[in-house]
Structures are given as C-alpha cells and as structure tokens.
Amino acid sequence: MKTATNPPTPPQSTPSHLVISLDDDTPIAETLEGLIETSPSATRAASRSMQTESAEVYRGKSESHSEVRLYPQFNVATLDLTAAQVANLRSPKVLVVPNEQRRILGWPVETPHPDAPSIAGSLNMPPSGEPPVQDEPFDVDQLAEEPFGLPDAALLQEYILGQKDALDSILRRLGRSSPPDVSEPSIEADASTDLEWHLQAVGIRTGQNFLGNGVKVAVLDTGLDLAHPDFAGRVSAANCRSFVPGMPTVNDGNGHGTHCCGLVNGPVSPHSGRRYGAAPGAELLVGKVLDDGGSGYDSGIIASIAWAAGAGARVISLSLGSPRRVGSPSAVAYEHIARRLARAGLDCLLVAAAGNESRRSLRRLAPVGNPAACPSFLAVAAVDRSRRVADFSCAQLDRVGTLELSAPGVAVRSSVPTALVSAGADPYAAFSGTSMATPIVAGVAALWRQTSPALTSVELWRELVRRARSLGPRRDYGFGMVQVP
C-alpha cells in the first residue's frame, strides 16, 4: 500500500459510515478487502488532512464507486456502505459507526479534549463544542410523531454513543486519554420499552434472543427469597447452599441477595413492572455467604466460590467487600482460590463490587476494596442514569486495585423478599451501590457466555473490557460501561 503526497482534496460527499479496526494487527485496508480497489485511486491521490497524518483515497467497488478514505495511522476508514455491508463488516474486531444525521448531534463532549476538533474534523465528524454541521436542530416532538423511517430514542442514543466510541478509539491510538467525564443522554423512563433503565444502559433490547440460556451464574450474597413470585419454582434446591454457620438455608432475611439475584436472573416478564434481570435464561446458583446483617467471613465466601465453580458456575457475582488502604495489598486468600480454580480447570469469571467508600461530592476518593482488588477478580464501578460515576463508587487509586468495568448502580430496581415489604406491596425496590452494578455485569457476562461459549474466562474478560463503552477516566469508570454481545 502506498501513501501519495498530492495536495489535500476535500471529500466528494459525506460518507455514510466510519469503519474502525479494533485489532491493531489488522490494517484497515485488510478489513475492507473486497469493498475497495486494491490500490489507491489513480486520479485522486491521498490528501494530508490533518497535521502529520495522511489519508489514502480509494475507489469503492460498489455500484456508486464512492470515495473511500483510509486513515492507516488510526486504522479508520470513511466510506459509503449498504446495510448488508455493515452487517458483514461488524465483528468483535470491527466497529462500524453511522456518519449521517449529523444535524441531530449536540456533540456529547461537554469538556472537549484540546485535540478533539482536529481529529473529528479529519473524519467529517462535527468538532467538539461546535454547532451541528447541517441545518435545523433535532426536534424530539417531530420524531415522536413520525411513524416510520426515523430512529427511535434508543437508536438515537446508540448513534451518539457510537460516535463517541469512534472518537475514543482514535484518541487511544494517538496515545491520549478519553475526554474526561463526558455528559451523555440520561436514560429516562420510556413508556415504549418493557426494560428497566439499567438494562437499556448495557445494550439489552426487547426481544433479544440471547438470555443466558445454558449458563450457570452464581450469586454469593445474603441468599434469595425462594418464594418470591419471580423465583418460585425457578431455582432448584441443589443450586442453593448456605455457608453461614447456624443458617441452614439460603433464605434471605436481608434483601440484598434477592436484589442481586434479580439483577442477574429476574424473569423476562416479572410479576410486576418491567424486566430487570440481565440474564433471565441463565441457571442461578445461590450461595448464602453473608448473614442477615449483611456480613460474612472470608472462609465461607471462599468455600462458596469453590462450591459454585465445582457446580459448574461460569460466572460468579460477589456484591461484597471490605475497604482497603491505598497501596495495601489485595486479599491473598481470594487470589489463592482464583488460581487454584484455574489450575483445576474450573473456568469461571469472578466479578466483584469495587466498593462504596468514596464520597466524591466531598472530594473524597477511596481505593477499590477487597476482593475486587485481587488480580483475578473483575472490579465493577457504579454509574447513575446519566452514566456519571456514582458518588460512592471506589476509584482506581493504585496499581493494586484496578477498575475494569462500570454498570448501573444508582437507584436500580430489582426484586426484594416478600417478607420485607408491607402487605400487598409489590416485592421490588430500588437500591444503590456497586453491589447493584456487579450482578448486572455478571448477567451480561452470562449473555456473552451463551453467544461465545468457546471463550475462556480470560478471553471473556478481555472481550468485556474491549467492548465496553468508554465513559471517562479509567480511574473512575475502568474501561467503561459493560455491553451485551
């Protein structure tokens, strides 16, 4: 492949899509093989569109012979694609982002990265902070009245976030961090969906045909109300085990465990309200490791991890922890069990709550606690409906306690024990905490397990992190919001 040196030439028209190869080892030209001519256009040589980076201009093989611009430095191309071509191109290693409807964008980056305008400009994206490129503002009322042909709110939101992903990917390639703490559309109550906001936030859609079927997920917590209308008859006795001395059953006298179980495995059509479980088709294992006061010993928790893994759990959710000081080590025994399980061939993903000790509104940050700080445990931060980090969510403040993913963890609705609500009231409640974010990640991991059963836990970890939707600094969000396959 050659890079020509002719003077800059503006694009002939606005290309319909951006294509980004997420695999640094696969050149973008290789990704587009079959869609473009094998060498740059003879008549339209490359342009130097920004600073030191140049574009290679090709002709597409489609009927329109539209112009294709390759930015090898970023592994990005801009071109026109049909819906079928988009479908063919999309893969875990290729991000395809629409490059149309720019008029609807109030560019989501409130605090622009100093370099964002030039980068965005080179890709025909609206520069940060500037008004939309084209004509009139987006009219929400008009959209609501339009019966066909216009995107619904979820699609619109996906489009905006997709554009942001594209910019983030480019910034990463340039060795620069993402714009900090971006403002994104808040996920508001939408009468047209039967999904709670926390499921919408991770990309779950109504009618999605993967629900975690065939995947065992363990929730190790305060137990489960087995008589809850959403769980009665759904969890076998063999899948329940108490590790709390003096408490022979998994009955949940606290509420926390039932809430966490619901976030993983609440049914598609609950007794009341919208769907709140990320993986309704998964097989739930319930380990009671915390007493009804919400506290439990490491020995019981570690034993339950071994039990769950031995029972076939492919994902284990731990919405528990203890504070850790900056620089202090992670919990030895938890790492020990994780490595023993791996050596024993018991391949399960361990997901743990980062902790709730921060008070960001008071400018206080606490480090990721244990066991989330252990290298083999995927640590989860909590975000609110606006995808901003929760006030309490622990941060990555040292090399020990790294954050991997974020998920909804503020005012998240799920099941609670019937005995803990007043007579006649629906047994659901909204809780907050990294505890709530953790089972959502576990549920999403189960969906990945179903769709990509060959992935090992290490590979699944990488995939979850790589496909996360960037939200801001890694210190606060890890690699971003977990996303369904």
Added chain:
Amino acid sequence: MKRGSLRPMKIIVCFDDAAEAKVLSAARRHLKEAGFESASTPSELAAMGMLSGDISAAGFRQLQAASRAGRLPGVASVEADGTQTIQGDP
C-alpha cells in the same frame, strides 16, 4: 505477652499446592503445635488446599511472621479470616 493476645481469632491458611505431601504433613503438624484448630474448615475449602479455624492472636502473629519469613515450608500464606459486607442497600 500483651493483654488480650490469647483471645482466639479466625484465620485462613493457604498451603503451597506445589509442595510434596510430606512437606504438607509437616506444615499441618506445625500449625497444630502453634494452637491452630481447623475443625471448622468447610470441605470445599480443604479441597482447594486451604484451612480455616481458630488460633490465639499471639499464635497467629507467630505463624504469620514465620510464613512471611519463609520458615513454614508448605504454607503459602497465613491471613486473618476477615469479614466482608454487602456493598449496597439496605
């Protein structure tokens, strides 16, 4: 000895899974001599090469110091059996 140092505490002992059976047997004997009672160890934990149980605070400090100094062959770590709590409402 400080006041309260005989108060029992819960600990977790992780064995070195690469150690030979003879070494592990010697390590268990050493732990017992230090006052460690492992009767409360869940079977799943034992199967993974770990023991939990009670020991005096003084015994724990001695064992932990010996382990960290490499004077307890077959023992990977000796840690307090800490408590964890829920990380969300209620």
